[in-house]
Amino acid sequence: MSVSAQLGKDELLEAYRMMRTIREFEERLHVEFATGEIPGFVHLYAGEEASAVGTMLHLNDADYVATTHRGHGHCIAKGVDVRGMMAEIYGRKTGVCHGKGGSMHIADLSKGMLGANGIVGAGGPLVCGAALAAKLKKTGGVGVCFFGDGASNQGVIFESMNLASVWRLPVIFVAENNGYAEATSSTYSVATDNIADRASGFGMPGVIVDGFDFFAVHEALGEAIERARGGGGPTLVEVKFSRYFGHFEGDAQTYRAPGEVQKLRDEKDCLKRFEERVVRAEMATSDDLRGIDAKVKTLIDDAVSEAKAAPMPGAEDLLTDVYVSYP
Template structure:
């Protein structure tokens, strides 16, 4: 396993720089790092609040997968849309959501993005183009294709990103969605975050092909594999897929190989993988550490700058939890509100 951060670090200038250093200005790159920290600390904060009994239900943490969420969303606008998964906190933050309203949702409060009706598994911020996490594996795939159909019909020029996990590639919805997106040449990018396990079942045991991206050939679209823990590699592949989509050339299947540090959900006893395996990913391939050292290498940020980001994120998380705690609970009398659209 190579230390991926060193990959593009041979030269500091010119055409040999990794993609993101050519594509984005330094503020944007520092903001990308900040978002990665925001995702990690948000999830750590959510986990702690759960342990302390402030949040009920369950949650699926994406700690370790931050480079994929941030790399994919780096070049998107608020008008570009995403569909997300049960492991969707990172996508929501990467797309621009406010962590205060996310915490408020997890706390079940009226100030939450879903007014306390959705929780972690349905977190969404439609105003930044996030059509929602989904409790059904593969549930978002056809919906993303439908959103892309709207983009094509209305000629908006927007791109739709469909996040899903390795588990979803064995759902029928995956195959139906990819096929339709391909025959109609829709502006959608299918992003598989392959973290190696669908709950406890490894990809090797569940999927007949070695890579999820291998399935792209069945639907006549490019299948691209990237190291999902390297922001620049993810963003570069995403850029090509987005260009292709915007040019009317149709969908791409992009596979980000990554790893989740935590269990599947809060009920996971981690019996299906070894401590050594988890340790290796955490110490050798952590996406935030890798991105940090690369940013420092290219002179985008120094140690002080990193400290400032960590500190400001820490404050934002604290304030977010405080906001959630203080926000009002929904009234039971409003239980049935939002089942149907209120009509005059």
């Protein structure tokens, strides 16, 4: 029996809840950012939810994840507090990083989230370090590195994949190919048709998966993570999908064809496909899912209200969180 076929109703509803939370969080940020109240840059993950959730359902707090500048979805799926994330994006003292990280640098080590990162490809070495620690300490933990099609051309990603294979580290490299490195199509910037084809050059399996299909992602990542935990070494998984918003908020997206995004929303949306499958299989009802929708909407409304009312960091916070004291 496949990994995904073993999912029960409670697990399916949890998967939907996480995907819906990511979608509502990002859709709301799209609206709120336009008010000018949110500082810095914001890069939204809407449309890509199946990748984060399909992966994270196989992980626990002892597993480490390094994400990208587009990291909200990964953080939510890994269990980082949604209210704390919203406050962080608003730059408030109650944020998970006390308002010092913002959208591109959300981290929560208690959840194994090494953090979003504004440096393209920077997660590779971080995850190799976390995976090496897990291997030496025999914790059974794994490291997951998310990176985009643009980062797939960075030397540091190649070096990390090579190191992971040489040392047989429990690492999963997840190339989230959303079709564009900022405004440059991956068909122009990536020499091969598939990023996953590069895996053979580093002695690891390469897998391609439909990123609009939660079940396909869950199945592929389940196998890769199980292999890593069992000492089988790293895997490169390429998740192919597309984002609904621009590279960053304010991106005019003139590089995309007219109607491209609406067509994706109408025909390939991962939440719609998930609902159609589970309802058809009588694993859940539409009423079950609408109930989750209502609770998630309330959560996001409360998160925004609390963030706006929270205090900003003060001068007394300037030098906190700079040094760590080890026992």
